Amino acid sequence: MFMNDRTQTFTLPIRTADGEFLARYSAEGLCALDFPSGPKAPASTPDPNPAPVPPHVRLWHALTVKALGRALAGQAAGRLPPLDLSCGTKFQQTVWQALSQITCGRNSSYSQVAHAIGRPKAVRAVGAACGANPIPVLVPCHRVLASDQGLGGFSAGLDWKRTLLAREGVRLAA
DNA sequence: CCCTAGCGGTGCT
DNA sequence: AGCACCGCTAGGG
Numbered sequence: 261m262f263m264n265d266r267t268q269t270f271t272l273p274i275r276t277a278d279g280e281f282l283a284r285y286s287a288e289g290l291c292a293l294d295f296p297s298g299p300k301a302p303a304s305t306p307d308p309n310p311a312p313v314p315p316h317v318r319l320w321h322a323l324t325v326k327a328l329g330r331a332l333a334g335q336a337a338g339r340l341p342p343l344d345l346s347c348g349t350k351f352q353q354t355v356w357q358a359l360s361q362i363t364c365g366r367n368s369s370y371s372q373v374a375h376a377i378g379r380p381k382a383v384r385a386v387g388a389a390c391g392a393n394p395i396p397v398l399v400p401c402h403r404v405l406a407s408d409q410g411l412g413g414f415s416a417g418l419d420w421k422r423t424l425l426a427r428e429g430v431r432l433a434a
Numbered sequence: 435c436c437c438t439a440g441c442g443g444t445g446c447t
Numbered sequence: 448a449g450c451a452c453c454g455c456t457a458g459g460g
Contacts, residue, residue: 415454
């Protein structure tokens with residue numbers, strides 16, 4: 261083989277009441293989920309020359325659509341497509357893995373996650389890893405709060421974080 | 435309340 | 448190697 265085995269990825273839109281998300285798929289599974297871009301998020305420009313979407317990707321996408329719909333409604337996401345987290349470092353993947361185990365309606369803190377992965381002092385690094393999470397909502401980085409019960413940060417904007425938490429019924433201090 | 439020091443991972447030089 | 452970021456935290460005014 262030459263080195264031209266381009267790892268083809270597919271980007272598929274998901275229309276929701278909150279705007280149009282974009283799901284990206286690698287050969288291994290869902291590798292990214294993007295929040296609606298603009299404030300009003302007009303429909304994405306259709307690809308003028310779209311590559312055909314393979315059946316297995318369609319299947320993954322169906323799972324993603326369903327899971328996202330439930331997650332946005334504040335319910336457990338249910339079955340997910342395979343996740344491709346290989347874009348992250350070992351540390352980040354460990355963190356993202358830990359995030360996935362925080363169940364709907366519950367929450368954690370950066371410090372707790374740091375302890376959970378056996379690096380109790382890597383608290384700040386955990387925060388940075390959360391910010392690098394390529395699959396927000398489904399990998400629920402929004403459930404991680406500051407230890408003083410503050411909101412902490414959220415790369416897509418704190419409004420999203422507040423909204424997601426509110427919908428799953430998480431009660432915030434203050 | 436604010437301020438600070440200390441922390442660990444990551445990316446850039 | 449060094450350095451400057453960071454979705455942080457605990458401790459001290």
